[in-house]
Amino acid sequence: MTTLVIAEHDNASIKGATFNAVTAALACGGDVHVLVAGHQASGAAAAACQIAGVTSVLHADGEALAHGLAENLAAQVLAVAKDYSHILFAATATGKNAAPRVAAALDVAQISEITRVVSPDTFERPIYAGNAIATVQSADSTKVITVRATGFDAAETTGGSATVTAVDAVAASPLSAFVGSELAKSDRPELTAAKVIVSGGRALGSSEKFDEVIVPLADKLGAAVGASRAAVDAGYASNDLQVGQTGKIVAPQLYMACGISGAIQHLAGMKDSKVIVAINKDPEAPIFSVADYGLEADLFDAVPELTRSL
Amino acid sequence: MKVLVPVKRVVDYNVKVRVKSDGSDVDIANVKMSMNPFDEIAVEEAVRLKEKGVVTEIVAVSAGVTQCQETLRTAMAIGADRAILIETQESLQPLAVAKLLKAVADKEQPQMVIMGKQAIDDDANQTGQMLAALAGWSQATFASEVSVADGVATVKREIDGGLETLNVQLPAVITTDLRLNEPRYVTLPNIMKAKKKPLETLTPADLGVDVTPRLTTVKVSEPPVRGAGVKVPDVATLVDKLKNEAKVI
Secondary structure (H helix, E strand, O other): OEEEEEOOEOOOOEOHHHHHHHHHHHHOOOEEEEEEEEOOOHHHHHHHHOOOOEEEEEEEEOHHHOOOOHHHHHHHHHHHHHHOOEEEEEOOHHHHHHHHHHHHHHOOOEEEEEOEEEEOOEEEEEEHHHOEEEEEEEOOOOEEEEEOHHHOOOOOOOOOOOEEEEEOOOOOOOOEEEEEEEEOOOOOOOOOOOOEEEEEOHHHOOHHHHHHHHHHHHHHHOOEEEEOHHHHHOOOOOHHHEEOOOOEOOOOOEEEEEOOOOOHHHHHHHOOOOEEEEEEOOOOOHHHHOOOEEEEOOHHHHHHHHHHHO | OEEEEEOOEEEOOOOOOEEOOOOOOEEOOOOOEEEOHHHHHHHHHHHHHHHOOOOOEEEEEEEEOOOHHHHHHHHHHHOOOEEEEEEOOOOOOHHHHHHHHHHHHHHHOOOEEEEEOOOOOOOOOOHHHHHHHHHOOEEEEEEEEEEEEOOEEEEEEEEOOEEEEEEEEOOEEEEEOHHHOOOOOOOHHHHHHHHHOOEEEEOOOOOOOOOOOOEEEEEEEOOOOOOOOEEEOOHHHHHHHHHHHOOOO
16 A cells, blocks of 8 residues: 655645645555656655655656646656555645546546545545535545645654655646746745734725735734635735635634634634634624634724734 | 536535534535535626627536426526436435536537536535546636637636636636626526526436445534634733733734
């Protein structure tokens, strides 16, 4: 029984979610290998060798793999899949995009967003926006799985001593082409990795107010910035900040929800945070039902006061 | 150009589901059912493409129990031209649905399949991608903008770090994300018209697909319950608690 973890990386280094996926892989039992599929990705491959618990790194390098296109990434995984009993992707946009193609090609079920490995063939996963946890068992010969990062501790980034094996890169599929991207640039910690998150909702009223009220508090706390769906839909914050059932799933040490009512779909993305603070002037807001500390106040007074007092 | 729009009947997004006391499943007896919100967005996008003259025919398709007909009638009220119900009592999982949709696509030969990125009940986010792989098509998931010209769909996608744009050759599978569009309200005249639009019923056997589930649900349980919180009277108290009690700042 051997598990292959498909690394999430930027060619130079390994991204956080991969370390959580490695922990899940180790829990499946058996050896853990990592596939680094990228373009000029030797840096990432070398970093993967250091992950504690990983015994082998496969490195496929080619232009076809430069942008995480699902058709090409899936084909690359399929080229090595027969050696593995378990194939794990982090449940990131890239992982979620490609994993099902692998499962379908292997004619096996996929188990999405696992939060716990019960045994090599049995896993826990959230359903109904996390209002229920399903324990599912797969009888398929290969388990294709996406791993919810917040369900597993990160493996140590050093201590491993795997060696790299080069594998031939697949050719590019003619069906799909990368045109361009608009990626947020920020010095702030990444939302899914941050220990503290300050999140704003529709109550902020404008992107100017969002930046004026939420951002300084985040800066004071060295925190990442998050947003509710309503705030993103209204244009107050960019889409990559959305926390929720179908946005980012986060579980920081501290989550501060400012002017967020706490709809089921938002709670799905943050209710596993260690400490939740809610600041909202509506005493009936559902967010208070999950908050450890609730401050019933106008956020336009309370948040700046909080920023000043830190 | 013909477009296929798969739609799923799910527990309404406003319902907070409860787990049955025997832990066998969630309790959805008598709860409100609706079209999966992401599928509504898919139907709306197909209708907008038709209004732009890019699409000539929209075929809605659903798989499941007889009541899925209601979901299909809603799709037709939004603007789908006709519908196909693949009727079965079997509990359907994404791989089986993808195979059913492939069989329908083989018959209907659409140039595009637009569907929700995930269903809000199982939160699987697999079916569209699986269909694309089975059909040997390209895919563009989590779409926030779609335009079509000369046999190519240009799709802006929401990804973890922001947005990316892909060109995918048609036929392709596109899955919808929240901000692709805001679905129109269904008007009463359109609901009445939808009752007369054609709705064909097939079975998985008619399509030659084995829909036996692969995953067994061992049990369903409640998520861990958070301890009750406290209300704090002012910012100063909040800061004190966070520093000295919770020790998170």
